[in-house]
Amino acid sequence: MAQRGRVKEALWGYAFIAPTGLGIAIFYLWPVLQTAYFSLTEWGAFGGHTWTGLDNYRRLASDPEVGRSLVNTLTYTGLGLVSIPLAIGFAVLLNRKGMRFVGLYRTLFFLPVITMPVAIAMVWRWLYNGDYGLINYLLSLIGIDGPNWVADPATALYALVVVGVWASVGYNLIIFLAGLQAIPKEYYEAAEIDGAGPARQFFHVTLPLLSPTAFFVSVVSVIGSLQLFDLVYVMAGSGAAARANPAFPRLQTVVQLFYDRAFVTNDRGYAAAIVMMLLLLIVVLTAVQFRFQKRWVHYA
Amino acid sequence: MRRNLGVHTILIASALAMVAPFVWQVITSLKTLSSATSVPPSLLPEGRWDNYSRVFDVIPFGHQFLNTVLMAGLRTIGQVLFCSMAAYAFARLRFPGRNVLFGVLLSVLMVPPQLFIIPQYQIMSSLGWLNSLQALVVPGLFSAFGVFLLRQFFLGLPRELEEAAAIDGAGPVRIYWSIVLPLARPGLIALSLLVLLWSWNDLFWPLVVNTDPDKMTLSAGLASLQGQFQTDYPVLMAGSLLASLPIIAIFTVLQRQFIQGIATTGTKG
Numbered sequence: 001m002a003q004r005g006r007v008k009e010a011l012w013g014y015a016f017i018a019p020t021g022l023g024i025a026i027f028y029l030w031p032v033l034q035t036a037y038f039s040l041t042e043w044g045a046f047g048g049h050t051w052t053g054l055d056n057y058r059r060l061a062s063d064p065e066v067g068r069s070l071v072n073t074l075t076y077t078g079l080g081l082v083s084i085p086l087a088i089g090f091a092v093l094l095n096r097k098g099m100r101f102v103g104l105y106r107t108l109f110f111l112p113v114i115t116m117p118v119a120i121a122m123v124w125r126w127l128y129n130g131d132y133g134l135i136n137y138l139l140s141l142i143g144i145d146g147p148n149w150v151a152d153p154a155t156a157l158y159a160l161v162v163v164g165v166w167a168s169v170g171y172n173l174i175i176f177l178a179g180l181q182a183i184p185k186e187y188y189e190a191a192e193i194d195g196a197g198p199a200r201q202f203f204h205v206t207l208p209l210l211s212p213t214a215f216f217v218s219v220v221s222v223i224g225s226l227q228l229f230d231l232v233y234v235m236a237g238s239g240a241a242a243r244a245n246p247a248f249p250r251l252q253t254v255v256q257l258f259y260d261r262a263f264v265t266n267d268r269g270y271a272a273a274i275v276m277m278l279l280l281l282i283v284v285l286t287a288v289q290f291r292f293q294k295r296w297v298h299y300a
Numbered sequence: 301m302r303r304n305l306g307v308h309t310i311l312i313a314s315a316l317a318m319v320a321p322f323v324w325q326v327i328t329s330l331k332t333l334s335s336a337t338s339v340p341p342s343l344l345p346e347g348r349w350d351n352y353s354r355v356f357d358v359i360p361f362g363h364q365f366l367n368t369v370l371m372a373g374l375r376t377i378g379q380v381l382f383c384s385m386a387a388y389a390f391a392r393l394r395f396p397g398r399n400v401l402f403g404v405l406l407s408v409l410m411v412p413p414q415l416f417i418i419p420q421y422q423i424m425s426s427l428g429w430l431n432s433l434q435a436l437v438v439p440g441l442f443s444a445f446g447v448f449l450l451r452q453f454f455l456g457l458p459r460e461l462e463e464a465a466a467i468d469g470a471g472p473v474r475i476y477w478s479i480v481l482p483l484a485r486p487g488l489i490a491l492s493l494l495v496l497l498w499s500w501n502d503l504f505w506p507l508v509v510n511t512d513p514d515k516m517t518l519s520a521g522l523a524s525l526q527g528q529f530q531t532d533y534p535v536l537m538a539g540s541l542l543a544s545l546p547i548i549a550i551f552t553v554l555q556r557q558f559i560q561g562i563a564t565t566g567t568k569g
Contacts, residue, residue: 006394012472013395020386021401023442028408031419038418090314093307101308107555108315111322114551114558116501118519119540122526123325126533132337134324140340170318171562178563227412230503234523255504258414263508268418275414282412 038272049269056273068249069257072157077225079161084217087172092206095180109170121234124163125150150235156247163231172217179213208298215297219289223282229255254278329537336534355539363514364521370433371517372499375440379495380488383446388476391454408444424509435509440499446491453487454480490561493554500547518543
């Protein structure tokens with residue numbers, strides 16, 4: 001009887017996971033293996049492909065566009081981490097005792113998080129416009145002659161970082177607020193009794209106890225930033241329009257390059273090698289972060 | 301009190317920086333092209349509401365809106381149903397291979413989505429599904445993330461009710477449907493909102509599979525508008541505002557659940 005019950009339970013278990021299990025196997029698991037295989041092939045004009053071994057990877061190593069897009073992506077990712085201290089700062093301010101309008105502030109900071117990235121990229125492109133953009137107009141009021149932000153190689157990538165940080169602060173803020181609210185009040189009471197002022201409390205209580213949250217946010221942000229596509233696709237354009245932009249070499253990211261090779265020039269074997277490189281990059285940078293967490297992350 | 305005044309000054313200035321681009325978007329969307337590109341710019345809107353109707357002339361906005369609603373809606377329903385079924389099995393039922401299968405599922409979670417896309421595209425192409433609603437919806441019905449999120453949630457639910465129901469002779473289907481799902485409402489809502497948000501805003505996949513303007517989603521349609529009408533900023537601003545407005549409206553109404561979803565799950569960058 002018990003035996004039959006266990007078999008029945010197991011059968012139901014398989015039945016319940018069947019739809020997702022099959023879907024994931026067909027649309028996610030098998031594709032990863034296929035992409036790995038494709039990265040070792042070259043694609044003809046009509047979709048057939050031939051085995052070329054490591055040729056694509058050799059090509060990667062000597063392709064200046066790959067090098068550039070890697071540098072751009074890593075720069076964007078590194079500078080984008082500014083979002084974390086900013087979000088911690090705002091979260092601490094919002095978490096103060098007796099703060100009013102917290103809900104309103106939270107909503108306003110959260111607006112860029114939920115807005116369609118394509119729409120965000122368009123608005124910023126308009127703000128950044130060299131001739132009619134609001135930013136250059138405001139700069140002109142204080143006597144500065146602003147550049148053509150996203151079409152100037154000197155500024156394009158940094159202009160992109162600003163938008164990325166602006167769009168992600170609200171998201172990180174929410175996670176840090178949740179982290180702050182999980183810190184027991186007793187720690188602050190004890191610190192106060194010991195005579196610690198707000199600054200000491202921040203550095204000796206808040207930051208250490210928030211460090212696991214910061215670690216998590218950092219891992220997730222790095223993974224997200226390495227996959228930057230939407231903003232670049234809209235702000236730099238794609239295909240011929242993008243190549244007409246003098247700043248395009250400073251804007252192209254790894255995923256943008258992947259999109260171009262896979263779906264514009266139909267060089268799918270090479271595109272597969274590019275995303276395999278992205279996977280490796282993500283694994284390495286995540287592993288490095290896990291390795292270094294001992295230095296700064298305190299688990300209570 | 302005086303200290304809080306300083307804090308509010310910082311927060312108000314920052315909040316303005318968060319909102320200013322949207323305000324400028326609204327103002328520009330109500331200008332003529334010539335006044336939008338005049339120097340110095342006027343900071344006032346002009347009431348050119350026809351920019352909003354012109355969006356419908358330059359792209360098949362109605363079609364694209366419907367495609368986006370259907371894609372986001374069907375993906376959400378599918379994921380909530382399928383993920384909750386799998387999550388229930390992983391959280392509550394015992395079967396051989398459960399841990400191995402869950403481990404495989406977790407490994408999918410860590411792979412960047414770009415690794416799926418070329419083969420997924422091949423599948424859609426060989427099924428003859430390019431430029432169809434199926435292409436937008438079907439791969440998005442399944443999600444390792446959703447299973448993971450809901451499983452965590454289910455593990456936190458008290459077991460007593462289920463045990464009582466089991467003693468009364470209820471089988472797994474009944475327990476799942478009439479006990480676990482109702483108890484898990486906050487988790488299901490959080491997942492729904494996240495799937496809705498990501499689907500609505502998704503660009504890469506829709507851009508790749510549906511290239512016929514009538515079959516595009518709003519994000520891809522707008523991105524194409526950008527290419528064709530680079531200079532008509534008032535119409536671009538009106539279009540991008542119209543496209544993001546529904547999700548902003550949903551967020552405003554369901555703020556608490558949205559934030560809970562993100563704060564408790566945190567994943568996805």
